[in-house]
Amino acid sequence: MSMRESGRIKDAEKKRVLDDVTRKRRARKALEALEQDNFQQDPHADLVMSKKIPKFNNSLDNNPRRKGRKTRGADYYRIKYRKTFQQLLEEDRQANPNGPNYITAQSPPTSYPQRHFCAVCGFPSSYTCTSCGTRFCCLKCQGTHQDTRCLKFVS
Amino acid sequence: MDSVVCLDNGACSIKIGYITDEKPKVIPNCIMKAKSEKRRPFIGNQIEECRDISGIFYILSFTKGYITNWEVQKNVYDYIFSTEFPVNFSDTKLIITEPLFNFPIIQEAMVEIFFEEYDCCAMAKTTAPDLCYYQYTNTQDLDEPPLCCVVIDVGYSFSHIVPFVKGKKVLSAIRRIDVGGKLLTNHLKEIISYRYLNVMDESYVINQMKEDGCFISQDFNSDMANAKLKYPENKIAREYVLPDCTTIRRGYLQPPGTAKKTDDYQMLRLNNERFAVPELLFHPLDIGIDQMGLAEATIHAINACPEETRPHLFANIIVVGGSAKFSGMQTRLYKDIRSMAPEFFTVNVTVPEEPQTYSWYGGQYLANDPNFEQSLITRQDYEENGARGVLFDE
Numbered sequence: 001m002s003m004r005e006s007g008r009i010k011d012a013e014k015k016r017v018l019d020d021v022t023r024k025r026r027a028r029k030a031l032e033a034l035e036q037d038n039f040q041q042d043p044h045a046d047l048v049m050s051k052k053i054p055k056f057n058n059s060l061d062n063n064p065r066r067k068g069r070k071t072r073g074a075d076y077y078r079i080k081y082r083k084t085f086q087q088l089l090e091e092d093r094q095a096n097p098n099g100p101n102y103i104t105a106q107s108p109p110t111s112y113p114q115r116h117f118c119a120v121c122g123f124p125s126s127y128t129c130t131s132c133g134t135r136f137c138c139l140k141c142q143g144t145h146q147d148t149r150c151l152k153f154v155s
Numbered sequence: 156m157d158s159v160v161c162l163d164n165g166a167c168s169i170k171i172g173y174i175t176d177e178k179p180k181v182i183p184n185c186i187m188k189a190k191s192e193k194r195r196p197f198i199g200n201q202i203e204e205c206r207d208i209s210g211i212f213y214i215l216s217f218t219k220g221y222i223t224n225w226e227v228q229k230n231v232y233d234y235i236f237s238t239e240f241p242v243n244f245s246d247t248k249l250i251i252t253e254p255l256f257n258f259p260i261i262q263e264a265m266v267e268i269f270f271e272e273y274d275c276c277a278m279a280k281t282t283a284p285d286l287c288y289y290q291y292t293n294t295q296d297l298d299e300p301p302l303c304c305v306v307i308d309v310g311y312s313f314s315h316i317v318p319f320v321k322g323k324k325v326l327s328a329i330r331r332i333d334v335g336g337k338l339l340t341n342h343l344k345e346i347i348s349y350r351y352l353n354v355m356d357e358s359y360v361i362n363q364m365k366e367d368g369c370f371i372s373q374d375f376n377s378d379m380a381n382a383k384l385k386y387p388e389n390k391i392a393r394e395y396v397l398p399d400c401t402t403i404r405r406g407y408l409q410p411p412g413t414a415k416k417t418d419d420y421q422m423l424r425l426n427n428e429r430f431a432v433p434e435l436l437f438h439p440l441d442i443g444i445d446q447m448g449l450a451e452a453t454i455h456a457i458n459a460c461p462e463e464t465r466p467h468l469f470a471n472i473i474v475v476g477g478s479a480k481f482s483g484m485q486t487r488l489y490k491d492i493r494s495m496a497p498e499f500f501t502v503n504v505t506v507p508e509e510p511q512t513y514s515w516y517g518g519q520y521l522a523n524d525p526n527f528e529q530s531l532i533t534r535q536d537y538e539e540n541g542a543r544g545v546l547f548d549e
Contacts, residue, residue: 107331120350
């Protein structure tokens with residue numbers, strides 16, 4: 001005689017659940033994406049310059065006043081001042097550890113509790129996806145979520 | 156007096172003009188590339204000549220509010236100073252803004268560029284909030300100008316809350332929130348792409364949609380409830396007609412159901428997106444940025460100032476920057492700050508008519524300040540001491 005068992009429990013064991021670290025990484029990636037300038041590729045990236053196409057001078061310098069003076073051009077500044085934001089930030093932190101600086105000016109965490117919104121439709125949500133922790137508000141949105149985002153882009 | 160040019164160097168747009176001008180020119184501070192136009196990039200407001208505005212690719216000189224790409228910045232300057240706003244800096248003084256807590260090397264680069272490339276005779280560096288302070292304190296209809304004020308600068312890369320006491324920034328009380336116009340546009344783009352139509356490549360169009368369609372909710376929960384209803388009870392939902400690059404150059408908003416069947420333009424239905432996106436300014440935690448919102452951070456900043464200045468600070472709050480243009484900003488911010496501030500203080504929140512260019516107008520007061528000549532970095536100074544020398548007395 002076989003043991004009685006619950007189908008739901010059996011299903012739940014098979015289900016993949018993202019751990020906290022992965023969830024946090026996903027959230028961080030989503031926030032980083034909001035800082036991007038573009039999501040598409042440079043439309044001119046695959047452009048092959050042929051002789052027929054006029055070449056563009058990087059500098060738009062056609063000011064007659066400055067003729068004869070040695071100008072340095074945009075390249076010079078790109079090479080001399082090429083530090084990325086992260087490098088600048090790190091330097092500033094070391095040079096001026098006690099502030100006030102960029103890091104100390106950052107607003108502290110809010111004292112209000114987090115509000116939750118359905119990732120699909122944007123209305124207040126009361127349910128959490130058991131696999132990935134995303135919020136949804138109703139069965140319909142849960143279905144959409146599972147079909148499109150839930151574990152589709154797990155990294 | 157020599158002529159003086161004021162240049163508000165924003166991450167999204169440059170505001171430039173002679174201080175005697177009636178209003179500044181606003182020029183996008185970026186280079187854009189279009190899919191259809193392979194022959195040339197569009198610098199600054201050349202984009203107006205571009206007919207196909209879909210899939211515009213942006214090249215910005217700023218990263219998180221600080222200039223990191225000087226090549227781009229120089230190209231934009233070259234364009235502006237040669238074509239859009241011809242100016243000879245050898246007999247014109249320059250007032251230029253930089254971000255708060257600007258990094259030393261960026262200041263150095265800026266000074267070097269203006270003296271070496273544009274023959275600048277003298278320049279003064281300041282920040283946009285400083286200019287706002289000048290503009291605000293000089294334009295109040297009071298017997299005495301206010302002693303203190305709080306400038307809330309809601310910009311493109313981030314928002315700053317800057318308390319001023321007797322003309323000086325209280326550096327230790329400045330608060331930054333990492334929410335600005337760019338993040339709002341990207342967020343709107345993201346949710347629309349997920350919910351309706353993939354517009355991830357259409358920053359330019361979605362930015363216009365944000366400007367036209369979004370507003371700041373006065374009562375978030377009741378607006379949410381209203382957005383759930385069906386039209387016509389629903390007062391939030393609107394259709395946004397997308398530009399088609401032939402007859403419609405810029406999209407526009409219309410009430411739902413007004414489109415005729417014969418109209419074959421593309422539409423997007425906007426509902427709770429209209430106010431949930433700007434709401435991030437007040438609740439960054441809604442998308443997981445654990446920082447205070449504008450109102451809470453303002454209280455926090457004021458409480459970091461000396462106690463005797465707080466009544467003056469609460470009475471003089473001014474909101475500037477491109478993202479302050481959302482309708483409902485003044486009433487909502489007043490409501491939130493009023494509810495958190497001690498009840499015996501007067502709270503005044505001002506949103507000027509043109510929040511984006513407000514700081515530029517402060518340039519004229521700075522130029523007439525008796526200390527202006529002293530704060531200038533002159534050509535002679537620069538040639539003797541170099542960029543680093545004039546900035547940081549070593």
